[in-house]
Amino acid sequence: MDLRTQLSMSFHLDKCIGCHTCSVGCKNVWTTRQGAEYMWWNNVETKPGAGYPLTWEDQERYMGGWEVTSGGDLRLKLLKGPGKLRTLANIFFQPNLPTIDDYYEPFTFDYDNLFNAPAGDDQPVARPKSLITGEFMEKISIGPNWDDDFGGSPLYASNDPNLKGLSDSQKLMLTQFHKLFYFYFPRICNHCLNPACVASCPSGAIYKRGEDGIVLIDQEVCRAWRFCVSACPFKKPYFNWNTGKSEKCIFCYPRTETAQANACAHSCTGRIRCVGVLMYDADKIEDVAKQPDDRLVEAMRDAILDPNDPAVIAEARKNGVEDNWIKAAQQSPIYNLFKKWRIAFPHHPEFRTVPMNYYVPPLSPILHQAKGDQGGTYDPESSEFFNDVELMRIPLKYLANLLTAGNESLILESLKKQMAVRMYVRQNRVGDVGDAKVKSALDACGLSEVDAEDIYRLVSLATFKERFVIPEMHRESKTSVDPRTMYEKRGSIGFGRKNREFLGRQW
Amino acid sequence: MDWNSVLYGQLPYVIITIAVVGTIARYVTNAYSWSSQSSQFLENKVLFFGSFPWHFGIVLVLLAHIFAIFFPSAILSWNAVPFRLYALEVTGLILGLLALFGLIMFVYRRLTDSRVRAVTSTADVLVIIILLVQVISGVATAIYFNWGSNWFAASAVPWIWSIITFSPDVAFIAGLPLLAKIHIFNAMLFILLIPFSRFVHFLAIVGPIQYVFGRPYQLVRWYGPRGARTEPIRQYK
Numbered sequence: 001m002d003l004r005t006q007l008s009m010s011f012h013l014d015k016c017i018g019c020h021t022c023s024v025g026c027k028n029v030w031t032t033r034q035g036a037e038y039m040w041w042n043n044v045e046t047k048p049g050a051g052y053p054l055t056w057e058d059q060e061r062y063m064g065g066w067e068v069t070s071g072g073d074l075r076l077k078l079l080k081g082p083g084k085l086r087t088l089a090n091i092f093f094q095p096n097l098p099t100i101d102d103y104y105e106p107f108t109f110d111y112d113n114l115f116n117a118p119a120g121d122d123q124p125v126a127r128p129k130s131l132i133t134g135e136f137m138e139k140i141s142i143g144p145n146w147d148d149d150f151g152g153s154p155l156y157a158s159n160d161p162n163l164k165g166l167s168d169s170q171k172l173m174l175t176q177f178h179k180l181f182y183f184y185f186p187r188i189c190n191h192c193l194n195p196a197c198v199a200s201c202p203s204g205a206i207y208k209r210g211e212d213g214i215v216l217i218d219q220e221v222c223r224a225w226r227f228c229v230s231a232c233p234f235k236k237p238y239f240n241w242n243t244g245k246s247e248k249c250i251f252c253y254p255r256t257e258t259a260q261a262n263a264c265a266h267s268c269t270g271r272i273r274c275v276g277v278l279m280y281d282a283d284k285i286e287d288v289a290k291q292p293d294d295r296l297v298e299a300m301r302d303a304i305l306d307p308n309d310p311a312v313i314a315e316a317r318k319n320g321v322e323d324n325w326i327k328a329a330q331q332s333p334i335y336n337l338f339k340k341w342r343i344a345f346p347h348h349p350e351f352r353t354v355p356m357n358y359y360v361p362p363l364s365p366i367l368h369q370a371k372g373d374q375g376g377t378y379d380p381e382s383s384e385f386f387n388d389v390e391l392m393r394i395p396l397k398y399l400a401n402l403l404t405a406g407n408e409s410l411i412l413e414s415l416k417k418q419m420a421v422r423m424y425v426r427q428n429r430v431g432d433v434g435d436a437k438v439k440s441a442l443d444a445c446g447l448s449e450v451d452a453e454d455i456y457r458l459v460s461l462a463t464f465k466e467r468f469v470i471p472e473m474h475r476e477s478k479t480s481v482d483p484r485t486m487y488e489k490r491g492s493i494g495f496g497r498k499n500r501e502f503l504g505r506q507w
Numbered sequence: 508m509d510w511n512s513v514l515y516g517q518l519p520y521v522i523i524t525i526a527v528v529g530t531i532a533r534y535v536t537n538a539y540s541w542s543s544q545s546s547q548f549l550e551n552k553v554l555f556f557g558s559f560p561w562h563f564g565i566v567l568v569l570l571a572h573i574f575a576i577f578f579p580s581a582i583l584s585w586n587a588v589p590f591r592l593y594a595l596e597v598t599g600l601i602l603g604l605l606a607l608f609g610l611i612m613f614v615y616r617r618l619t620d621s622r623v624r625a626v627t628s629t630a631d632v633l634v635i636i637i638l639l640v641q642v643i644s645g646v647a648t649a650i651y652f653n654w655g656s657n658w659f660a661a662s663a664v665p666w667i668w669s670i671i672t673f674s675p676d677v678a679f680i681a682g683l684p685l686l687a688k689i690h691i692f693n694a695m696l697f698i699l700l701i702p703f704s705r706f707v708h709f710l711a712i713v714g715p716i717q718y719v720f721g722r723p724y725q726l727v728r729w730y731g732p733r734g735a736r737t738e739p740i741r742q743y744k
Contacts, residue, residue, distance in 0.1 A: 076724075084719040091715060092562040099551050100622070132549070133621040199724035202715035210729035220538040223711040224545045241549055241626060244542035473730075 002282040003305060003315045005325055006193070006213030006356050007256055007275065007470065008334045009265060010344055011186055012459055013362040014418070015272040018184035020044050020145065025267035026188075030250070035242025037106035037131050040144055041249035042264040044186045047402065048160040048174060049147045053102035056235040057161040057348065063096045064233030065196055065351030068290050074352070076200055078231050087202050087227065096230045100241070104142040106131040132241070151182020162401040170395045181393040183362045185402075186272070188264060189236040189249035190347060190355030191215050193280065193303075194289045197248070200231030205246075211473060213356065214251045222246055233351035257473040265468065274458070274467045276332030277325055278356070279305040279316060289352045293405040296349040303354075304339045307332065328471035333458055334358060341447075341455055343414040350405035360459075361399045361411055363392070363418050389415040416445040417455070424452040514692060515666070516675040522699045529702030530710070543708035544631075549622040553612055561609025564602045568645075571599060572659075576667055579660035586657050595656050596649070603646040610635070610642055630704040637697050644690040652684055663691065 026042035045051045059065055063077045078096060079086045109126035117124030128137045147156035157163075157174050173179040191208075195215050198206045205221035206228055208214070217228070217237065224244040228237040237248040252262035256275070260266070265273040284303040291299040305312045307329035316326050329335065337344035337358060344358035390396065390412065400408045420441040427433040442452060458466065534541065547554050575582050586592040614635060617627055649655050666679035680691065700706055 074724075087715055087719055093547065093551070093555055093558040097547055097551065099547070100549055133625045135621060194725070198726055202718040203711065204714060204718065204722060204726055207726040207728045210727050220541075221714075222542070223708060223714060224542040225715065226545055226547065229548075239545075239548045241546070243539075244544040245539075 001315055003279055003312065003319045003321070004213070004282045005211065005316075005321055005329065006191070006278045006280060007251060008191070008213075008278050008332075008356045008358065009188065009251075009262070010274045010276075010334050010337050010358045010360065012272040012274075012360045013183055013185065014360065015270045015459070016044070016184040016186055017270050018044055018046065018148070019269055021267050021269050022186055022264035022273075023144075025263045026249075029252070029263045031247075033242075034131075035240040036238070036247065038100060038103050038144075039238040039240075039247065041236070041238075041247075042186065042188045043144065044184050045145075046148050046151050046157075046182055047185045048151055048157040048163060048182060048398070050156045050159045052144055052146075053098050053235055054142070055159055055161060056098075057233075059233055059351070061096070062098065062230065062233070062235070064231055064235070065353055066194065066289060067352070072290070074194075074286060074289055076196055076231055077233075078196075078200060078227070087200075091202065091225055094226055094230050097226055098229065098235065100132070101142070104140075104144055104146070105137065107137055107140060110136070149182070151180060157182070162398055164401060165397050165406070166395055170397070173393070173395075179393070183394070185359075186264075187234065187236070187347070188262075188357065189215065189251070190234060190353065190357045191249075191251055192356060193282075193285045193354035194352065196231040196233060196351075196353050197228035197237050200227040201225070202227060206237075209253075212251075212253070212256065214253050214256075215248070216250055216253070217246050217248055219245050219247075233348065233353060234355070256470050259470050259472045261464070261468040261470065271462075271467065274333035274337070274462075274469075276334040276469045277307075277329040277471065278332060278334055278338075279307050279312060279321075279329050281305060285354060288354055293350050294407045296352075296405050297345055297407065297410055300346060300349065300354060301339050301342070304335065306339075307335060322471070322474065324471040324474075328469045331469045333462070333467060333469060336454070336458065341417065341451060342410075343417050343455070345403035345410065345414070347403065348405070349403075359403055360418070361403055361414055362394060363389070363415055363422075389419050413445060416441075417447055420445050420447055421452045421455045424449065425456050511677045511681050512675075515677045515680060515688075519670050519675070519695060522695050526698045526701050530707065533702050533707065541707055541711060542705070543711070544626075544705045546623050546626055549626065550616060550620045553616040553620070557609045557612030557616060559609070560605045561613065564604075564606030564609060565642075568599065568602050568606065575656070575660055576664055579664045582656055582660050586654075592654065592656070596654065599656065600646065600649050603642065603649060607642045607646055610638055614639070630700075633700060634704050634706065637693060637700060640693045641690065641697060644686055644693060648684070648686045648690055651686065663687075 022042050023040055023044055027040065030041060031037070031039045040052065043052050051057060056062065056064075059077060063080070065077055066074050067077050067080075069075050075083060082089070107128045107130055110129050111126050113124050114126055128140050129135070130137050147153065150156045151174070154175050158171070163171060163174075173181065191214055193213070195206070195208060197217075198208060198215060201222075202225045203221050203223045205218045205223070207216060207218065209216065222245045224239070224246070226239055226246065228246050228248075229235070229239050237246045239246050252260075252264075255262060255266075261275060265275055280303050284299075288296070288299040288303050305315075307313070307316075307326065313326060316329075334344075337360060344360045346355045346358060349355065392415070396408045396411050396415075397406075399411045400406050404410045420438070423433050423438050423441050427435065427438045442449065447455075547558075582595075586595065616623055617631070617635065618624075652658075662679050662683060666676065669676040669679065680688070683691075697706070701710075
């Protein structure tokens with residue numbers, strides 16, 4: 001066993017209201033620089049939707065992530081055929097690299113004109129202006145949240161690769177306003193256990209930090225070969241066109257190292273996010289990534305270790321995990337959501353990067369399709385709220401394509417548990433469900449009343465300290481940190497303006 | 508004043524000194540700026556027709572030059588059979604034209620695409636001009652002065668070795684045609700510009716080669732007592 005620790009984030013999709021406060025919090029802290037304007041290290045997508053960059057989930061086009069070869073080896077999809085030699089062949093031009101048009105051309109508006117336009121017959125307007133070329137743009141045809149809330153749009157939502165495998169009547173729902181479903185999906189870098197970006201970087205600039213598992217790009221070593229952008233199936237490394245370096249979500253490590261919550265998680269108004277520590281067995285990573293699709297999530301759960309097991313604690317001590325990290329792992333909300341209660345899932349495990357952020361699938365809209373419609377079960381005349389989750393508006397298949405590599409039974413288990421918790425709480429508060437019905441719902445999904453109470457508490461009442469159990473890193477005690485660099489770098493953000501290249505570009 | 512001995516006997520040492528010291532200094536003090544400055548992210552349609560022909564053409568031609576410097580007798584004995592001489596010359600010419608085509612696409616792209624223009628620096632303009640002069644003079648030499656693969660081994664190669672061994676002897680190249688001399692002089696300008704431009708990116712090819720032939724997929728850095736600063740997760744390739 002090779003026990004390691006990982007900082008991980010969870011997202012409760014039922015509670016996300018799509019306000020983009022996380023995205024703005026992240027942008028204000030990290031990406032308001034030239035060359036980074038188009039980057040949203042944290043972004044929120046409407047699902048079903050085309051996403052950002054457009055149709056990023058379509059790996060037939062982008063070739064991100066891993067595949068298991070016929071010989072049983074793990075290989076980057078990008079390096080099909082000759083394997084790593086393909087890196088040398090494609091280093092001059094990458095056929096699968098997205099361009100800025102797949103994201104959007106960053107723009108501002110010519111606000112000056114509103115103040116300085118000469119007197120005339122017409123109201124002055126602020127025309128859009130490119131932040132790359134400085135030229136006026138004819139029109140803005142794509143932006144960072146272009147399909148926001150257009151869950152019912154045949155123009156955008158129908159391009160969602162996750163609709164694969166849905167029946168025609170389910171797809172038809174997208175175009176019928178009264179049957180429509182959509183929900184929001186916040187995304188940051190998954191800080192994977194088997195990161196495709198690290199594996200694809202020819203310069204060796206990207207690495208995973210041993211202590212907290214955060215994946216970072218060493219800006220001094222990056223040489224702009226751009227393979228990380230192509231290889232990451234989540235499209236979370238971004239190419240800074242100004243500095244010629246790739247950048248990505250850094251899990252706000254300057255904050256988490258000092259036990260503060262990440263900018264996105266801290267600013268979340270819906271309180272949908274938790275941050276905590278997971279212990280895992282690094283020897284199992286390769287085996288997990290090679291599992292068949294329907295086994296992937298279970299294999300990931302098997303690789304996560306029980307932080308209360310004395311043998312695991314002893315192993316952690318042996319591997320130099322500090323006591324505050326062990327304690328944090330024992331209180332980890334992520335461990336509970338993912339492994340103990342089994343209600344959260346990784347994003348697209350079939351990309352085989354073993355992502356380390358977890359999503360609780362949405363239960364709402366709690367109202368089913370109305371009875372008058374085909375296949376509907378909900379009778380508006382009755383007061384019956386708690387119907388069969390299998391008949392909910394959001395098709396199980398869709399959620400399974402998104403979160404469990406197509407395994408619907410896992411999604412069903414999670415939804416049934418969430419539904420049982422709702423019934424349990426309603427019975428406690430209002431008392432109109434009936435003890436027998438609550439008991440049978442809890443028993444059916446294997447939840448104890450204590451678990452139901454704990455889930456209810458974590459997803460609704462939990463305080464800041466319960467949601468963000470982040471241990472300090474004690475960088476000052478780490479051997480390889482030169483205190484002088486810490487002094488020099490105080491107050492800096494690690495990116496942005498640096499030395500000027502002689503004769504060259506300025507940054 | 509003997510211009511030949513100034514330009515081809517003394518100047519090379521100044522240029523090589525600046526290039527070597529400058530490159531090391533840039534790596535040590537400003538590794539952040541060490542980048543291929545790829546602009547594929549901003550424009551990739553024309554780049555496809557520029558980058559592939561340019562790089563494959565120029566890399567092979569450059570390798571041929573380097574091979575000839577180290578093994579001139581091998582080239583000469585290869586060329587002893589006329590058919591093999593023709594084959595080598597034609598191959599070289601085709602690769603040179605391929606590189607020239609790619610370069611012209613580069614220029615077209617820099618001039619016409621406003622996004623690419625926005626990230627074009629002074630150094631980039633110098634880079635393009637120097638490469639244009641180099642490739643055009645090289646291709647023209649190949650066309651107008653036949654069997655360059657032979658006389659290169661008998662004139663430029665001994666001159667380069669005389670420079671390397673600190674006994675510069677410009678007599679080897681003094682009699683070369685002007686076109687060839689421009690080619691050689693411009694090559695020195697190219698070397699001079701290496702530390703001051705994106706030319707440094709071809710030195711960074713060390714990383715990819717190490718990646719392809721040595722490194723495991725995953726890299727982990729530890730800050731604490733786990734010891735080694737970098738350590739692979741597993742040795743799977």
